[in-house]
Amino acid sequence: YGGGYQAQYGAPQLAANDPMWGYFTAIAGQDGEVDAEELQRCLTQSGFTGSYQPFSLDTCRIMIAMLDRDHTGKMGFNEFKDLFVALNGWKQNFMMVDQDRSGNIDPNEMSRAINAMGYHISPQTLTVIIKRYSKNGRIFFDDYVASCVKLRALSDHFRRRDTMQQGTVAFQYDDFIQCTMAV
Amino acid sequence: YGGGYQAQYGAPQLAANDPMWGYFTAIAGQDGEVDAEELQRCLTQSGFTGSYQPFSLDTCRIMIAMLDRDHTGKMGFNEFKDLFVALNGWKQNFMMVDQDRSGNIDPNEMSRAINAMGYHISPQTLTVIIKRYSKNGRIFFDDYVASCVKLRALSDHFRRRDTMQQGTVAFQYDDFIQCTMAV
Ligand SMILES: [Ca+2]
Numbered sequence: 001y002g003g004g005y006q007a008q009y010g011a012p013q014l015a016a017n018d019p020m021w022g023y024f025t026a027i028a029g030q031d032g033e034v035d036a037e038e039l040q041r042c043l044t045q046s047g048f049t050g051s052y053q054p055f056s057l058d059t060c061r062i063m064i065a066m067l068d069r070d071h072t073g074k075m076g077f078n079e080f081k082d083l084f085v086a087l088n089g090w091k092q093n094f095m096m097v098d099q100d101r102s103g104n105i106d107p108n109e110m111s112r113a114i115n116a117m118g119y120h121i122s123p124q125t126l127t128v129i130i131k132r133y134s135k136n137g138r139i140f141f142d143d144y145v146a147s148c149v150k151l152r153a154l155s156d157h158f159r160r161r162d163t164m165q166q167g168t169v170a171f172q173y174d175d176f177i178q179c180t181m182a183v
Numbered sequence: 184y185g186g187g188y189q190a191q192y193g194a195p196q197l198a199a200n201d202p203m204w205g206y207f208t209a210i211a212g213q214d215g216e217v218d219a220e221e222l223q224r225c226l227t228q229s230g231f232t233g234s235y236q237p238f239s240l241d242t243c244r245i246m247i248a249m250l251d252r253d254h255t256g257k258m259g260f261n262e263f264k265d266l267f268v269a270l271n272g273w274k275q276n277f278m279m280v281d282q283d284r285s286g287n288i289d290p291n292e293m294s295r296a297i298n299a300m301g302y303h304i305s306p307q308t309l310t311v312i313i314k315r316y317s318k319n320g321r322i323f324f325d326d327y328v329a330s331c332v333k334l335r336a337l338s339d340h341f342r343r344r345d346t347m348q349q350g351t352v353a354f355q356y357d358d359f360i361q362c363t364m365a366v
């Protein structure tokens with residue numbers, strides 16, 4: 001009786017019945033896991049980016065780094081599905097803001113998009129994020145996704161350590177570097 | 184009498200006597216500051232990357248983010264000089280390790296390069312960094328520099344907050360996001 005809990009060793013059998021399983025195995029190839037190059041090819045060929053610019057290899061590496069808890073540099077099936085759910089949410093969010101479908105948004109639209117995701121960050125931090133991810137004052141879809149991936153991964157790292165939900169975490173240097181250099 | 188202290192408003196006059204000043208103004212253009220595109224062009228045209236691949240725009244943006252304390256997204260003259268000093272150190276370090284001049288190094292060589300910079304990080308953190316910055320098991324010059332820039336910027340952020348030098352810093356969520364999303 002599973003009851004919301006799924007044993008790791010049970011995953012492959014259940015996965016075989018999943019409509020995405022065939023798709024995943026085709027992309028993953030021989031080693032059964034998806035690396036950055038495979039992810040980039042898959043997101044471009046599947047038309048995920050549509051009329052937007054394809055994702056850079058670097059954005060794909062950050063996406064994998066976010067989910068890669070065993071540090072193999074690759075994604076298994078469940079990680080792959082998690083990423084697709086997240087990507088679809090970010091894409092919808094971006095398209096809602098990018099009303100003229102130009103593929104890029106301005107700083108105000110970027111602020112709205114980040115706020116819409118429910119992160120509580122100060123205007124100054126928002127400014128820092130926008131500066132980092134804009135080109136000539138515009139934020140392109142690829143960079144927007146890279147910023148979403150990073151913001152989520154960093155917030156997850158923080159929340160996991162903030163066990164008392166105090167909004168403050170004491171980081172040791174090595175731990176700080178490990179979780180911030182990964183993404 | 185200056186005595187090691189240089190007033191901000193005094194900088195342009197003194198800078199004019201600096202051999203790098205003419206070079207800087209040529210690169211900076213009308214606005215007198217260097218942005219990511221200008222930095223990329225300058226590092227490629229000056230032959231800094233030499234036989235290595237030119238820096239990606241993303242690496243250039245991280246370099247500027249590291250030094251951009253006033254959040255303009257651009258570099259002034261003193262920041263530009265600081266960056267050149269750092270870049271030369273990293274390049275020497277890389278070339279020492281990349282003995283066959285292939286333009287890329289393996290994980291063991293990367294470990295040696297990072298250790299040579301004097302950072303005290305655990306083997307596990309080293310592994311995370313190498314996974315994040317390698318392509319097919321090799322670390323290219325561009326990615327190596329991106330990792331050096333990030334490691335330095337993050338270590339600076341940490342050190343500035345670790346006033347008692349305890350090796351532990353209590354980060355508030357917003358502050359954590361601000362200093363980690365910037366690079
Ligand atoms: Ca694979």
Ligand SMILES: [Ca+2]
Pocket residue numbers: 068069070071072073074075076
């Ligand atoms: Ca993995």
Ligand SMILES: [Ca+2]
Pocket residue numbers: 210211212213214215216217218221
């Ligand atoms: Ca300029």
